[in-house]
Amino acid sequence: MSDQRVIDGRDLQPPEPLELTLAALDTLCPGEELLLLVNCEPHPLYSILKRNGFRYASEWREDGCNAVRIFR
Amino acid sequence: MHPNLSFEQAPPISVPFRFFLTAPLFGILAGFLLAWLGPDALASRWTPGALALTHLLTAGFMLQAMCGALLQFVPVISGGNVWRPRLVAGVLHPLSVIATLLLASGFALQQPLLLLFAAPLFAVAVGGFLCVVGLTLWRTPALGPAIRLVRFALFGLAVTLLLGILLAAVLGGHGNWIAGWSMLRLVDAHVAWGLGGWALMLVLGVSSQVVPMFQMTPPYPALLMLWWPRAMLLTLGLLLLQPFVVDSVFEIYFDAMELCAVLLAALYATVTLWLQARRRRRLFDTNFVFWRGAMLALLGFAVSWLAMLVLPAIGDEPSAPLWLGILVFAGVFVALINGMLCKIVPFLNWLHLQQLVGLKTLPPNIKQMIPEPALRGQLIAHFIALVLLLAAVIWPPLTRLAGLAFTASCLWLEWNLVGAVRLYVDFKGRTRADGRHRES
Numbered sequence: 001m002s003d004q005r006v007i008d009g010r011d012l013q014p015p016e017p018l019e020l021t022l023a024a025l026d027t028l029c030p031g032e033e034l035l036l037l038v039n040c041e042p043h044p045l046y047s048i049l050k051r052n053g054f055r056y057a058s059e060w061r062e063d064g065c066n067a068v069r070i071f072r
Numbered sequence: 073m074h075p076n077l078s079f080e081q082a083p084p085i086s087v088p089f090r091f092f093l094t095a096p097l098f099g100i101l102a103g104f105l106l107a108w109l110g111p112d113a114l115a116s117r118w119t120p121g122a123l124a125l126t127h128l129l130t131a132g133f134m135l136q137a138m139c140g141a142l143l144q145f146v147p148v149i150s151g152g153n154v155w156r157p158r159l160v161a162g163v164l165h166p167l168s169v170i171a172t173l174l175l176a177s178g179f180a181l182q183q184p185l186l187l188l189f190a191a192p193l194f195a196v197a198v199g200g201f202l203c204v205v206g207l208t209l210w211r212t213p214a215l216g217p218a219i220r221l222v223r224f225a226l227f228g229l230a231v232t233l234l235l236g237i238l239l240a241a242v243l244g245g246h247g248n249w250i251a252g253w254s255m256l257r258l259v260d261a262h263v264a265w266g267l268g269g270w271a272l273m274l275v276l277g278v279s280s281q282v283v284p285m286f287q288m289t290p291p292y293p294a295l296l297m298l299w300w301p302r303a304m305l306l307t308l309g310l311l312l313l314q315p316f317v318v319d320s321v322f323e324i325y326f327d328a329m330e331l332c333a334v335l336l337a338a339l340y341a342t343v344t345l346w347l348q349a350r351r352r353r354r355l356f357d358t359n360f361v362f363w364r365g366a367m368l369a370l371l372g373f374a375v376s377w378l379a380m381l382v383l384p385a386i387g388d389e390p391s392a393p394l395w396l397g398i399l400v401f402a403g404v405f406v407a408l409i410n411g412m413l414c415k416i417v418p419f420l421n422w423l424h425l426q427q428l429v430g431l432k433t434l435p436p437n438i439k440q441m442i443p444e445p446a447l448r449g450q451l452i453a454h455f456i457a458l459v460l461l462l463a464a465v466i467w468p469p470l471t472r473l474a475g476l477a478f479t480a481s482c483l484w485l486e487w488n489l490v491g492a493v494r495l496y497v498d499f500k501g502r503t504r505a506d507g508r509h510r511e512s
């Protein structure tokens with residue numbers, strides 16, 4: 001199972017979750033996973049991930065939280 | 073209902089920023105005009121000064137900020153581009169500025185000819201804006217309450233514009249064909265559509281996205297988002313009949329319609345305050361305080377309106393409409409625009425700079441864009457100005473001081489926005505210079 005780092009952005013003001021995620025991407029190793037928890041669909045992040053060759057999968061959970069898994 | 077915003081289609085940053093930076097200038101001008109005219113300006117809602125001030129705030133401050141916000145917000149919620157945004161903004165922005173200056177000058181100098189010059193310019197500027205933004209919303213397959221509310225708000229702006237052009241024509245001496253209509257009711261319909269059908273409708277649409285996102289509140293109730301705009305449009309639609317029905321038998325019917333519109337406004341304010349009370353993080357935030365102040369002012373407007381209805385001795389005072397006007401224009405909309413601009417401008421700065429630099433380096437932290445002490449100063453300046461303006465209605469010798477305080481509060485807003493834009497320009501310049509340095 002791959003390593004996972006978690007950023008809980010649910011109670012942070014935009015774009016704080018985005019800022020933290022971008023800072024974490026710098027040190028994300030191959031095989032490692034970054035999990036971002038937010039209450040919205042972070043479109044700006046998706047376009048940044050696509051432009052920079054990262055993969056991601058998002059899933060809305062029953063508690064109303066969007067779990068975005070990011071891989072290098 | 074989760075905020076679902078796409079920034080892929082956002083226009084160039086210069087498009088909304090030119091409107092945002094112009095809006096406070098109209099507030100500065102309005103404050104100076106009030107300080108110059110003094111207590112005479114607030115003798116009644118019909119003085120040349122009061123009419124000029126009202127239009128500097130509505131057609132100047134509010135329209136500039138709201139058009140700029142829509143040019144940014146509509147592509148984001150609809151996922152579609154506005155047609156040639158640079159060209160549209162390049163033409164419509166100066167036209168709307170000139171039209172507003174002509175309109176306010178026409179009222180202040182009592183020169184109806186200037187109103188006749190302003191009307192066609194508004195028709196082109198606002199009409200063009202409605203066509204371009206309306207087309208984007210027409211084409212989008214996206215659905216949702218925010219899109220529906222913005223469509224309704226644009227319809228409200230179109231009705232306000234038409235009634236305004238009609239009134240300018242009448243005041244310019246071309247009103248023989250409407251003999252028999254009630255001019256007072258025509259003005260009331262213009263005001264009701266401008267405030268309820270355009271401004272408050274748009275505020276509800278924007279609230280549905282930004283209040284849960286920036287203030288971390290629960291979402292607005294789906295029932296409110298579904299029925300509030302329909303009830304408001306129906307009420308305002310019935311109020312549109314009032315200029316044509318001059319029989320006093322119908323007075324009570326129109327008063328009831330106005331009461332419905334005021335109660336709907338109070339309902340929106342109450343729900344927003346209730347959501348704010350349930351926010352997940354209780355941090356001090358200037359945007360939050362501006363919104364809370366605006367919602368309390370909206371409730372104050374509704375309570376004052378009801379008191380004036382129940383107690384005609386108060387309601388018949390010439391200063392009564394001015395009290396309501398200051399509460400709703402300065403207390404509600406100027407406060408909301410202050411709060412929104414201080415959130416949106418740093419946010420757009422950050423997003424655009426991030427796109428520029430990619431992952432090579434991080435743009436400045438969003439909290440550096442407008443420093444917190446400067447934001448607090450702006451907040452305090454706004455509320456001092458609001459209190460002084462309201463006090464000036466009761467005690468007119470305060471009028472000049474209130475005008476200067478309002479100028480100071482708008483200057484502070486402009487200073488903060490210019491500071492954020494300067495930071496954007498500096499960072500962009502440094503990034504480009506670094507790029508050239510690495511290449512050489």
